[in-house]
Amino acid sequence: xxxGSLMLEENSVKKGPWxxxxxxxxxxxxxxHGHGSWRALPKLAGLNRCGKSCRLRWTNYLRPDIxxxxxxxxxxxxxxxxxxxLGNKWSIIASHLPGRTDNxxxxxxxxxLKKKLLQMGIDPVTHMPITDHHLNTLSNLQHxxxxxxxxxxxxxxxxxxxxxxxKAHLLQxxxxxxxxxxxLSISNNLFNTQQISDLxxxxxxxxxxxxxxxxNIEPPQEPLPCENYMAATHGVLGFENDSDRVKTFYNMxxxxxxxxxxxxxxxxxxxxxxxxxxxxxxxxxxxASNSYWKHVMNQTPPPWTAS
DNA sequence: AAGTCCTACAACCGCCGTACT
DNA sequence: TAGTACGGCGGTTGTAGGACT
Numbered sequence: 191x192x193x194g195s196l197m198l199e200e201n202s203v204k205k206g207p208w209x210x211x212x213x214x215x216x217x218x219x220x221x222x223h224g225h226g227s228w229r230a231l232p233k234l235a236g237l238n239r240c241g242k243s244c245r246l247r248w249t250n251y252l253r254p255d256i257x258x259x260x261x262x263x264x265x266x267x268x269x270x271x272x273x274x275x276l277g278n279k280w281s282i283i284a285s286h287l288p289g290r291t292d293n294x295x296x297x298x299x300x301x302x303l304k305k306k307l308l309q310m311g312i313d314p315v316t317h318m319p320i321t322d323h324h325l326n327t328l329s330n331l332q333h334x335x336x337x338x339x340x341x342x343x344x345x346x347x348x349x350x351x352x353x354x355x356x357k358a359h360l361l362q363x364x365x366x367x368x369x370x371x372x373x374l375s376i377s378n379n380l381f382n383t384q385q386i387s388d389l390x391x392x393x394x395x396x397x398x399x400x401x402x403x404x405x406n407i408e409p410p411q412e413p414l415p416c417e418n419y420m421a422a423t424h425g426v427l428g429f430e431n432d433s434d435r436v437k438t439f440y441n442m443x444x445x446x447x448x449x450x451x452x453x454x455x456x457x458x459x460x461x462x463x464x465x466x467x468x469x470x471x472x473x474x475x476x477x478a479s480n481s482y483w484k485h486v487m488n489q490t491p492p493p494w495t496a497s
Numbered sequence: 498a499a500g501t502c503c504t505a506c507a508a509c510c511g512c513c514g515t516a517c518t
Numbered sequence: 519t520a521g522t523a524c525g526g527c528g529g530t531t532g533t534a535g536g537a538c539t
Contacts (some may be wrong), residue, residue: 205508205509206507206508206509206532206533207507207508207533207534208507208508227524228524228525229523229524229525241524241525242509242510242524242525243508243509245525245526246507246508246509247507247508249526250507250508251507251508278527278528278529279527279528280527280528281526281527281528292526292527292528293506293507293508293528294506294507296528296529297505297506297507298505298506300505300506301504301505301506302505
């Protein structure tokens with residue numbers, strides 16, 4: 191069997207990692223002719239790749255305006271804030287971070303920010319406190335799993351096994367929600383219903399691979415006042431007007447900002463003026479008819495919070 | 498030192514929306 | 519209006535390299 195990087199499709203289009211030679215061909219062609227039709231490009235550029243692969247390689251890696259390196263603290267804040275209001279709209283989020291690609295932001299979210307939010311006690315999907323939502327789900331699951339099944343005296347044993355399997359998948363999906371990017375497996379002893387029923391929040395742990403059940407999850411160090419933020423982003427409080435919503439959102443960001451600061455990977459990183467600095471004004475002007483974004487990101491209290 | 502596990506991220510896949518015929 | 523081509527997007531996978539045992 192051929193390895194993935196060498197595997198060729200029937201039409202001999204290469205897949206897998208790009209070589210420096212391929213990169214050079216692609217860059218040379220686009221610099222001279224522009225990309226034009228991506229489908230036609232590979233042939234014209236002398237590349238044995240599909241147009242889609244060329245486009246992705248260019249937009250995500252070779253483009254001259256790509257900004258490499260670690261995300262700054264400010265960029266993190268922007269991503270978190272935009273994700274709270276936009277969800278997984280990576281391309282839109284990327285459009286507000288000059289030099290960053292949607293793919294890069296998506297990867298950064300999945301590998302860093304998701305974990306960070308979980309450790310803060312916030313569900314990175316809903317941006318709601320993880321306690322109520324997930325524990326209710328776990329509670330329901332506990333009931334599901336404790337339903338009596340007696341495969342040995344039931345003629346529908348196969349059906350029951352399928353049901354168990356479905357339950358396993360359900361639980362796995364739930365746990366994956368709590369453990370992003372983990373290779374998850376559920377051992378058979380998980381289906382000891384007593385063990386399941388004994389699980390509490392304090393018995394679960396975030397950040398481990400969950401490969402060894404029972405699981406230990408450490409609750410957040412301190413309760414985070416993030417309910418208001420959740421309400422703001424999801425409208426559960428039924429605000430009377432935008433002003434209330436804006437105030438609440440501001441309060442949330444103060445909560446986020448009060449968390450321990452991230453340490454830049456390189457000391458000089460935080461001192462480098464970024465494109466963000468020069469474009470942030472544009473963003474806030476564009477994003478907010480109200481001025482709350484400016485206050486949120488500049489961490490200055492807006493007038494309406496003055497008592 | 499060797500094997501295994503884990504993390505990060507580049508790249509791929511499939512779906513969807515839009516433009517064009 | 520239907521069909522097709524194309525580009526964009528988000529989810530997922532594959533794999534290199536570091537960490538750990």
